[in-house]
Amino acid sequence: MTKKLNVAVVGATGAVGSKMMEKLVERNFPIETIKFLASARSAGKTIEFNGTQYKIEEATPESFEGVDVALFSAGGSVSEVLAPEAAKRGAIVIDNTSHFRMDPEVPLVVPEVNRHVLKTIPKGIIANPNCSTIQMVAALQPIREKFGLTKIIVSTYQAVSGSGIAAIEELREQSAQWEAGKNVEANVLPVKSDVKHYPIARNVIPQIDKFTDNGFTYEEMKMINETKKIMEAPGMKVAATCVRVPVVSGHSESVYIEVEQETTVQEIFEVLKAAPGITLQDDITQQLYPMPIFAENEEATFVGRIRQDLDNKKGFHLWIVSDNLLKGAALNSIQIAEALLEDNIL
Structure with a gap:
C-alpha cells in the first residue's frame, strides 16, 4: 500500500x-x-x-x-x-x-x-x-550519457506564461488593441525592468529578467549555471540568449551542442526514442517538428529538427519544445x- x-x-x-x-x-x-x-x-x-x-x-x-x-x-x-x-x-x-x-x-x-x-x-x-533549463537538460542528458557533451549554445523563445498571469493578460489586451487600431499599452514586460516596458504582441523581446554586469541577463545566467550544476559538469561550456515571444504557453529552444565522440543523426534519434519523458518529432518530409501548440498541456519534452553541423562532425543542432508550466x-x-x-x- x-x-x-x-x-x-x-x-x-x-x-x-x-x-x-x-x-x-x-x-x-x-x-x-x-x-x-x-x-x-x-x-x-x-x-x-x-x-x-x-x-x-x-x-x-x-x-x-x-x-x-x-x-x-x-x-x-x-x-x-x-x-x-x-x-x-x-x-x-x-x-x-x-x-x-x-x-x-x-x-x-x-x-x-x-x-x-x-x-x-x-x-x-x-x-x-528554471523552466527553460529543465526541458533542455532533459533532452540533452540521454545524448550526453551515450556520446559525451562538451558545449551547449542555446537561444530560447519563451512564452509569456513564464512571466505569470499578468503577462498573459497583457498579451491578450495588446493583441486586441492592435486589432482595434488603438495605442498599445505596455506595463509588464520585461518583468523586473526598472527602465521601460515594451509591447509583446507582434514583437519579440531579447530580455528576460534584468541584465547582469557581464551583459547576460539573469535568466541567461540561470540557464548557464543551473545546467552545470544539474549535469555536475562545472567545466561544461554553456552560453544562452533568452527571448520572450508572443506565445501564451510553451517554451521553444534552438540548441547547438558538441559531443565528445562522433555520431550520426540517426543514432541520436534512437537515443531520444528510448529516453524517458522525451517525444521525438522529426520528419521533415511531413513537416513534423515540435511546436508550442503540440506541447501545450502535454507532459513530454518534444525534440526535433536534429541536424549535424555542416562544419563540425561533432556538432549538432536541435529544436526543443515543452510546456513551461508543466515539465518546466x-x-x-x-x-x-x-x-x-x-x-x-x-
Missing part, C-alpha cells in the same frame, strides 16, 4: 500553483491531507481541488506543522522566509523559485537527469530548476515528490 502524505501547496492561485493542483490529481498522488497557503490578501478565499472546496490559509511558519511535503511556488521572497521554517518542522520543501537553486546544500533536480542527488537533502529543501515547473516538482516516495526518502 502506497504511503499517503500530508501536503501543503504555497501559491496555489498562481499559474504554476494551479498546474501543480491539476497534476496532483491527474497523477493520483497519494494525499492524506492537503492545505493551500497564500498571503494574507488571499487568505479566506476558497479554492477547488479534486471536487472539494478548501479555504486558503495564510502562510505562516506554524502552517507547516505535520506537513510531509510542501510545494512552493509563491515567489523567492516567500520561499526565503518560509521554506526553512517548513523544513524546520519536518517537511521536505520542493521550491519552484530561483532562491535556493545555486545553494551548494540544496539539490537542484530534474529526475530524469540527476535523481541520485535526492539521497542527500541537508536543508530539507529541494530546488526546481509544476510537473517536475510533482515528479521530484514521486521520486522521493519511490526511493523511500519520504
Whole structure:
C-alpha cells in the first residue's frame, strides 16, 4: 500500500500553483491531507481541488506543522522566509523559485537527469530548476550519457506564461488593441525592468529578467549555471540568449551542442526514442517538428529538427519544445515528490 502524505501547496492561485493542483490529481498522488497557503490578501478565499472546496490559509511558519511535503511556488521572497521554517518542522520543501537553486546544500533536480542527488537533502529543501533549463537538460542528458557533451549554445523563445498571469493578460489586451487600431499599452514586460516596458504582441523581446554586469541577463545566467550544476559538469561550456515571444504557453529552444565522440543523426534519434519523458518529432518530409501548440498541456519534452553541423562532425543542432508550466515547473516538482516516495526518502 502506497504511503499517503500530508501536503501543503504555497501559491496555489498562481499559474504554476494551479498546474501543480491539476497534476496532483491527474497523477493520483497519494494525499492524506492537503492545505493551500497564500498571503494574507488571499487568505479566506476558497479554492477547488479534486471536487472539494478548501479555504486558503495564510502562510505562516506554524502552517507547516505535520506537513510531509510542501510545494512552493509563491515567489523567492516567500520561499526565503518560509521554506526553512517548513523544513524546520519536518517537511521536505520542493521550491519552484530561483532562491535556493545555486545553494551548494540544496539539490537542484530534474529526475530524469540527476535523481541520485535526492539521497542527500541537508536543508530539507529541494530546488526546481528554471523552466527553460529543465526541458533542455532533459533532452540533452540521454545524448550526453551515450556520446559525451562538451558545449551547449542555446537561444530560447519563451512564452509569456513564464512571466505569470499578468503577462498573459497583457498579451491578450495588446493583441486586441492592435486589432482595434488603438495605442498599445505596455506595463509588464520585461518583468523586473526598472527602465521601460515594451509591447509583446507582434514583437519579440531579447530580455528576460534584468541584465547582469557581464551583459547576460539573469535568466541567461540561470540557464548557464543551473545546467552545470544539474549535469555536475562545472567545466561544461554553456552560453544562452533568452527571448520572450508572443506565445501564451510553451517554451521553444534552438540548441547547438558538441559531443565528445562522433555520431550520426540517426543514432541520436534512437537515443531520444528510448529516453524517458522525451517525444521525438522529426520528419521533415511531413513537416513534423515540435511546436508550442503540440506541447501545450502535454507532459513530454518534444525534440526535433536534429541536424549535424555542416562544419563540425561533432556538432549538432536541435529544436526543443515543452510546456513551461508543466515539465518546466509544476510537473517536475510533482515528479521530484514521486521520486522521493519511490526511493523511500519520504
